[in-house]
Every structure is written in C-alpha cells, then in structure tokens.
Amino acid sequence: MGKEHPSTATTYNNIGEVYRSLGDYKNVLEWYQKALAILENVLGKEHPDTAVTYNNIAVVYHQQGDYAFALEWYEKALAVWEKVLGKEHPDTAATYNNIGEVYRNQGDYAKALEFYEKAKVIYEKVLGLEHPSTARAYNNMALVYKKLGDYKNALAWHEKALAIVEKVLGKEHPSTAMTYNNIAGVYYAQGEYEKALDGYGKALRIDSKVWGLNHLHFLRTRGNAEYAHERSGREENFEDWLAETLADE
Secondary structure, three states, rough: OOOOHHHHHHHHHHHHHHHOOOHHHHHHHHHHHHEEEEEEEEEEEEHHHHHHHHHHHHHHHHHHOOOOOOHHHHHHHHHHHHHHHHHOOOOHHHHHHHHHHHHHHHHHHHHHHHHHHHHHHHHHHHHHHOOOOHHHHHHHHHHHHHHHHHHHHHHHHHHHHHHHHHHHOOOOHHHHHHHHHHHHHHHHHHHEEEHHHHHHHHHHHHHHHHHHOHHHHHHHHHHHHHHHHHHHHHOOOOOHHHHHHHHHH
C-alpha cells in the first residue's frame, strides 16, 4: 500500500493510541503527526479522517495541560466538522464540548458555558432530550455553575442529567453513580453535609456493585463521603456508616 496510503495513516494513529494509553505523550504526538502528514497530503485538510487526527492531537495537548495548543487543534477539527458535517452534527457538538472543557480547565467559565451551551443545543435537537450525550452536556454545565458558586443552577442541571441516565442507562450504571457523586459535591460545597452523604451513599452502592470495593471510582467516592461524614458531626464511626450504607439495598 505504501507509506502514503490512508491505511498506513490508520496504523500510525493506532500506534499513537497505544503510546497515549501508556502516557508517553512525546511518542504519541510523533505518530499522530506521521498520520496527519499522510492524511493532509492524500485526503486533504478538510476530510473527516484528517479532522479526527486534529482532534487526537488536541486531546494529547489537553491531557498535558497545554491548553493553548489544545484549543488550536480543536479549532482545526471544528472548522472541518462545521464545513463537512454541518453545524448541527454530533461530532461538531463533541468538539464544542471539548473546547468548553479546555476553557473550564483554564478557569474561563463564561467561555466554557458558551461552548457547552452550543453542544447542548445540538445534542437536544439531533439526539433528543433523553440521550446520554445530552445528559453529559447537562452535567458539564452544572460543573461550571458549581465553580461559579451558582449552586441552584448546578443542582438543576445535575438533576436533569440524573433523570436521563437513570431512565436510559439504568439506576445501577456508572454514569448514574457519577451524577449522584456530582450532586453530592454541590451539597458539600454548600455545607449541606447530610444531603451530601445521601448522594455519596447512593453513588457508593452503585460503585460497589459495578466496580468492587478496591476500584478507584469506589475509593474516590468513599473519600468524598468520609469528608462529608466528618463535617456532618455525626457521632457514629464512618466505617459503621459505610457498612450500613452498603447493606441498605
């Protein structure tokens, strides 16, 4: 097939993915750039496969905390998606979401909300009001409102997300547990530690079933719950609370 065949580029991208899973970002970027050179030359700069590689490169910079380069590459991908797939395509929405994530990481919450809102509108229109991607958009908006100290809006959006994931994914799905954890985090930030404990308890019951007691997801939520328990001033031992919570099916 030769060194400039799209299938060769796919292989280069796959090698890059392996390095990314290993956290070897230097080699990731080297292989993604090899793939990109082929795709731009053979398929052109406005081909969806080229946009995927732009996005892949952006993700690497994003994970490294190099937000300026992440935005540059996400915007390259976005320009292709908007032109080739249209401004109301889920892939376009996903890139809006990624850009919003970068701005949230930078602390630019107004910009983050702007792009999360763009993604939300597309997901609602194209995928519907009960799709997991729509729920994810609601959760993302809630996270920004929490950062802004707007707890009322944060809870409202998390609750909207929860209604979707419980209905579509089920009451014992990891995304449901994550949303309970997020809701608990808002209550914790407000100093409502009993409500926080209730949310963390619901998340822990799901995580214990899905992941087990030694998984990172369970341990992270357990840590959150322990802080809330300590702040609540409850007299019972945390371990007793945890045992009772996990037994309360």
